[in-house]
Amino acid sequence: MAGHSKWANIQHRKGKQDAIRSKMFSKLAKEITVAAKMGDPDPDKNPRLRLAVKAARAASMPKDVIDRAIKKSQAGDAADYTxxxxxxxxxxxxxxxxxxxxxxxxxxxxxxxxxxxxxxxxxxxxxxxxxGFDRLGEISYPLSAGSADDVMLAAIEAGADDVVTDEDGHWIYCQVENLSAVSDALEKTLGESTESKLIWRPQxxxxxxxxxxxxxxxxxxxxxxxxxxxxxxxxxxxxxxxxxxx
The missing domain is CATH 3.30.70.980 (YebC, transcriptional regulation domain)
Known part of the structure; x- marks a missing residue:
């Protein structure tokens, strides 16, 4: 499989930082609302919502904003997104x-x-x-999470398929259907991840x-x-x- 690309993770965004942050929060909130509307509004019972909330927290989204996005999913006038x-x-x-x-x-x-x-x-x-891409789950950790060998061992035990470590951190890959389970298992051994998400990984x-x-x-x-x-x-x-x- 193709390795992790540092360039692929560079955000090419223009404008003021507050505007960028606001747009990012808006997109994260939309994902939370859709995930909660499609499943259970309780993150513990909804893997997709749990990952969405984790991504929001990793981006430092305020808890009240996250809660509002979940509550919005239960409102009768919530928009229907495709x-x-x-x-x-x-x-x-x-x-x-x-x-x-x-x-x-x-x-x-x-x-x-x-x-x-x-x-x-x-x-x-x-x-x-x-x-030309593989659909995978990607879980990232900072270098402080442990050595490459320790993270590799934890990832294998959690059910992951591949790990790439570079100067920016550890990148753990797994099958789409296993993302939530692998993420939860890694959290018990390595602590909370920087991000857990589904990606398209170029071959x-x-x-x-x-x-x-x-x-x-x-x-x-x-x-x-x-x-x-x-x-x-x-x-x-x-x-x-x-x-x-x-």
């Missing part, structure tokens, strides 16, 4: 997967298509690029030049600034000499 995935190609033929949560499919589809076009890419059919990565990287970053910015877009995943890497010029 989860949808878009797949396409950015500059240089780079594969991009966009996951959205929307109450207006026409609006979201139109916006996402326009973003790809503006940044020199094109939107494809569902399945056009996802075959291979492509290095890009400066011009291509600039176009791709423009596309990612446009996508991530859209309120309907929850996650953006790609399969490109930026060499150090190119990154220094960005």
């Amino acid at each position: 989860e949808i995935r878009y797949e396409g190609y950015g500059a240089g033929g780079i594969a991009i997967i966009v996951e959205a949560m929307t109450d207006n499919l026409n609006r979201t589809a139109s916006n996402v298509r326009s973003y790809f076009t503006k940044a020199g890419g094109n939107l494809g059919q569902t399945g056009s690029v996802s075959h 291979t990565r492509t290095e890009v030049d400066l011009e291509t990287a600039q176009k791709l970053m423009k596309l990612i910015d446009l996508l991530e600034e859209d309120d309907d877009v929850q996650t953006v995943t790609h399969n490109f890497d930026v060499p150090d000499d190119v990154a220094a010029k960005l």
Whole structure:
């Protein structure tokens, strides 16, 4: 399997920090509301909601905001969101997967298509690029959680499939259906994780030049600034000499 990419975790966002934080909280709250509405409003009885709450806490979302998002799911006037995935190609033929949560499919589809076009890419059919990615659960820990060997042992005992350790931390991978169980088991041995989430992990990565990287970053910015877009995943890497010029 492809290794963890440091570049893949860099957030390409513009604007003031408070605006970025507000947008992130909004997207996390939407996931909490949808997870609670689809299942039980009690995180202990709803694995998806438990992971959503954990992600919110990791982002330092206030408890009262989390509680409001859960309560909103039980309100009769709560919006009905549809989860949808878009797949396409950015500059240089780079594969991009966009996951959205929307109450207006026409609006979201139109916006996402326009973003790809503006940044020199094109939107494809569902399945056009996802075959080059593996759908996995990813659990991250800081280096302070333990040595690479200790984390590897804990991960194997918890039921994980793969572990990657680099200068930024430990990255533990497991099957989608095992994410909640593995996350809970690791918490008992390593403490609370930095983040637990479902990801699309590229099977291979492509290095890009400066011009291509600039176009791709423009596309990612446009996508991530859209309120309907929850996650953006790609399969490109930026060499150090190119990154220094960005």
